[in-house]
Every structure is written in C-alpha cells, then in structure tokens.
Amino acid sequence: MSNLKLIDVTKLFGTGDSQVTALDHVNFTANSKELTLIVGPSGSGKSTLLTILGGLQAATSGQILLNGRDLNTLSKKQADNFRLSHIGFVLQSYSLVPYLTVQKQFELVKRIKPDNNLSAALFTQYLERLGITNLLSKFPDQLSGGQTQRVAIARALYTNPDYILADEPTSALDSQRVDEVAKLFKGIAKNENKAVVIVTHDLRMRAYADRVYEIIDGKVVVE
Numbered sequence: 001m002s003n004l005k006l007i008d009v010t011k012l013f014g015t016g017d018s019q020v021t022a023l024d025h026v027n028f029t030a031n032s033k034e035l036t037l038i039v040g041p042s043g044s045g046k047s048t049l050l051t052i053l054g055g056l057q058a059a060t061s062g063q064i065l066l067n068g069r070d071l072n073t074l075s076k077k078q079a080d081n082f083r084l085s086h087i088g089f090v091l092q093s094y095s096l097v098p099y100l101t102v103q104k105q106f107e108l109v110k111r112i113k114p115d116n117n118l119s120a121a122l123f124t125q126y127l128e129r130l131g132i133t134n135l136l137s138k139f140p141d142q143l144s145g146g147q148t149q150r151v152a153i154a155r156a157l158y159t160n161p162d163y164i165l166a167d168e169p170t171s172a173l174d175s176q177r178v179d180e181v182a183k184l185f186k187g188i189a190k191n192e193n194k195a196v197v198i199v200t201h202d203l204r205m206r207a208y209a210d211r212v213y214e215i216i217d218g219k220v221v222v223e
C-alpha cells in the first residue's frame with residue numbers, strides 16, 4: 001500500500017498586508033485503493049493543496065512524504081521524473097494542445113513517457129467508458145466542455161499513474177456522466193491500486209468517497 005502525505009503544510013502567498021494563508025498547517029493523506037475527496041468553499045485552498053501534493057508548487061513550510069520519504073529531499077530532476085512517472089493530473093485548465101487531435105494528444109504523452117503506460121486494450125476500455133472513442137479525430141476547439149473534460153481524464157489515466165490528482169474533473173458533466181466517471185475513478189482506485197484524489201463541489205461524488213477532507217480558510221475542518 002502506498003501513500004502520499006502532507007505533514008503540517010502551510011502555504012503563504014504574498015507578503016505584508018496582502019499576505020494570504022492559502023493552507024494553514026494542513027495534514028492530509030492519499031492512500032492507494034482509496035478515492036479521497038477534497039471539498040470546501042471557493043478560495044478555501046483546495047487547488048493549492050492538490051498542486052502542492054503533486055509537486056506543481058512548493059509549500060512554504062511542512063513536509064510532503066511519499067511512502068514516508070520526504071519529497072523535498074529529491075533533486076529537481078528526480079522530482080520531475082517522479083511526477084511524470086507516478087502522478088496523473090486533471091487540472092481545471094485541461095491543458096489540451098490546441099493544434100493536436102484527441103488521438104495526437106495521447107500520442108504526445110506517449111512520446112514524453114514511452115514506458116509503463118496503459119495497455120492498448122485497457123486504454124480502449126477507458127475511452128469507451130468515458131464515451132470519447134468517437135472523438136479521436138477531433139481538435140480541442142471542436143469539443144464541448146464535458147468532452148474536453150473526459151479527454152483530459154483519459155490523458156491522465158493513459159500514463160498509468162499511481163496517484164491521480166483531479167481538480168473539479170466533473171464540473172462540466174451531466175448527472176449520468178458524473179456517475180460514470182465517479183464509478184470509473186472508484187474502480188481504478190480499488191482494482192488498480194491507485195490513490196485517486198478529487199477536488200470537487202459536486203455532492204454526488206461523496207457517495208463514492210472513501211475519505212472526505214473539508215477545507216475552510218486553509219484549514220482541514222473535517223477528516
């Protein structure tokens with residue numbers, strides 16, 4: 001069983017009067033085999049927590065532990081390699097490349113990380129479950145918000161990461177799709193031994209969660 005933890009993490013933005021405490025002595029654990037939700041009001045620190053957990057930005061203080069090992073002790077190169085090999089992000093911006101078809105988005109990922117990706121058979125299964133098999137030849141500007149979101153989810157799953165960190169991955173989906181995507185994430189956590197962490201406002205996701213962290217004003221209030 002593997003885990004990624006934040007220990008007593010604080011994140012400050014700015015200085016002096018304009019300083020914002022985005023995270024205030026936060027402790028957090030993402031375990032393999034579990035679907036963990038992060039909920040809370042807008043501006044409470046959810047995205048900051050997720051991006052620090054995934055090493056996209058540094059904490060002001062505190063530790064990030066991977067299976068007990070402090071990630072701050074890694075060199076930048078080691079940390080980049082760790083992220084590429086072990087973490088799949090679904091970020092709010094989706095960051096699809098505008099001039100590549102959906103198929104090419106996946107091929108680009110394969111070029112960056114050639115090894116240990118999903119088998120073609122399993123990836124095809126995920127594409128079908130996400131309902132995007134028929135979109136492979138489309139460009140991002142030909143996709144609806146919900147379709148874009150599902151392509152971004154597929155792209156994150158493609159690299160077969162141990163940790164899947166998703167920021168509002170279902171915000172543009174209708175109810176039925178939310179249910180399907182939640183079941184997909186839950187199944188991947190349970191059956192493929194992944195830790196899935198989802199920032200969401202969507203109360204329907206709670207039914208699938210193994211753990212829920214609520215954040216208010218940068219503090220974890222419910223665990």
Ligand SMILES: Nc1ncnc2c1ncn2[C@@H]1O[C@H](COP(=O)(O)OP(=O)(O)OP(=O)(O)O)[C@@H](O)[C@H]1O
Nearest residue numbers: 013014020021022041042043044045046047048049
């Ligand atoms: N790069 C930044 N520079 C300055 N302040 C920031 C930065 N990123 C976040 N903040 C501030 O930190 C606090 C937490 O922001 P964060 O985006 O983590 O909240 P959130 O809970 O994800 O919000 P939302 O649900 O609206 O996405 C907010 O007050 C925000 O304005």
